[in-house]
Amino acid sequence: MKRLIYVAAALILPACGGGGGGGGGGPSPLVVSSRSPTDGTLNAARTTVVYVGFSRAADPTTVIGTNFTLSAGGNPVTATVTYEPCNNTAKLVPSAPLAASTAHTVNLSSAITDTSGVPLAADTFTFTTGASADTTLPAFGGIMGTIPATTSMDLSWSAATDASTPIVYEVFVSTVANCFNFGSPTQTTAAGATSANVPSLTSNTTYYFVVRARDAVGNVTQNTAQTTQKTLTSFLQDVWGSIVGVRCAGCHTSGQGSLVMMMSSATQTYTNWVNVNAVCVGLPAGTKRVLPSNGAASFVYQKVSMNPPPCGSRMPFDGPPFLSAAQQQTIRDWIDEGALNN
Numbered sequence: 001m002k003r004l005i006y007v008a009a010a011l012i013l014p015a016c017g018g019g020g021g022g023g024g025g026g027p028s029p030l031v032v033s034s035r036s037p038t039d040g041t042l043n044a045a046r047t048t049v050v051y052v053g054f055s056r057a058a059d060p061t062t063v064i065g066t067n068f069t070l071s072a073g074g075n076p077v078t079a080t081v082t083y084e085p086c087n088n089t090a091k092l093v094p095s096a097p098l099a100a101s102t103a104h105t106v107n108l109s110s111a112i113t114d115t116s117g118v119p120l121a122a123d124t125f126t127f128t129t130g131a132s133a134d135t136t137l138p139a140f141g142g143i144m145g146t147i148p149a150t151t152s153m154d155l156s157w158s159a160a161t162d163a164s165t166p167i168v169y170e171v172f173v174s175t176v177a178n179c180f181n182f183g184s185p186t187q188t189t190a191a192g193a194t195s196a197n198v199p200s201l202t203s204n205t206t207y208y209f210v211v212r213a214r215d216a217v218g219n220v221t222q223n224t225a226q227t228t229q230k231t232l233t234s235f236l237q238d239v240w241g242s243i244v245g246v247r248c249a250g251c252h253t254s255g256q257g258s259l260v261m262m263m264s265s266a267t268q269t270y271t272n273w274v275n276v277n278a279v280c281v282g283l284p285a286g287t288k289r290v291l292p293s294n295g296a297a298s299f300v301y302q303k304v305s306m307n308p309p310p311c312g313s314r315m316p317f318d319g320p321p322f323l324s325a326a327q328q329q330t331i332r333d334w335i336d337e338g339a340l341n342n
Helices: 004-011 235-247 266-273 299-303 325-336
Strands: 033-035 041-043 050-054 068-072 079-084 088-096 102-107 123-129 143-148 154-159 169-173 195-198 206-214 226-229
Touching: 041 226, 050 102, 050 169, 068 079, 068 088, 143 226, 154 206, 154 226, 195 206, 235 325, 299 325
Parallel strands: 041 123
Antiparallel strands: 033 050, 050 088, 068 102, 079 088, 102 123, 143 154, 154 195, 169 206, 206 226
């Protein structure tokens, strides 16, 4: 009787240990993560360029015209397809203006795969062109000027010209050169603007910018020439927070005579550095610890970058290793930018 009970229990209870693991499945399919135009768009420009983003890197050899197509009324639209691996986006450019007031269908087949051969979850979306006969792109020269701040950038340009007004401007931002998703602008300006402020950037970082003009019927310039500019170095974040507070402050926290700079806080460090005379035997009179806009002549920069420096020992005193070339450059950039208390 006991043996029968044990057998029944074995049949009822779920298996454990080595018999499990049946729920993992294979890798998730590659999917379309962004579309431009968005599905169902009305009054799209007849010069529309189609952009799609993928959820991860695609195999470029599969992102081709037979797998990424555009049709109107069931008839194929001749177009060129390209793939941008830097941001996993594909672009379809029709060879001629699209038919007016016509529904268009975009198809992406499962023959598109990721770099491991996992197929795309086939995707279809539609947009409808407007009735306008205007297929002329605005005349536009692109960005003319940049003014950096610590976490933002001011861009400016000369106004575009076009028969269909008002004109707005699409701003694209990237931290990688020549890598933009032109189907998804970072911001779009108000009509007639000739400048834009790009916020929420990271200090001490090189950015790349492209601005395009879009007329009233949706024709967008296709310029790709980029402008590059670095945001200002932050004293609080980049100099104190990442370098001085980590490598220098520990030895500069108590009075050890006039030769030692107190660096117990960012405020104290800034006060004891900027436009303060350096005290070290043999230094030329009037040498500043930090001389704004002149890193080469600033004793702080000389102390961390020269071996040996003009006076005393190279800093940090616990080196080597001393500050990396990138850390030295950060201090130099901050001084050359005016040694701002930012």
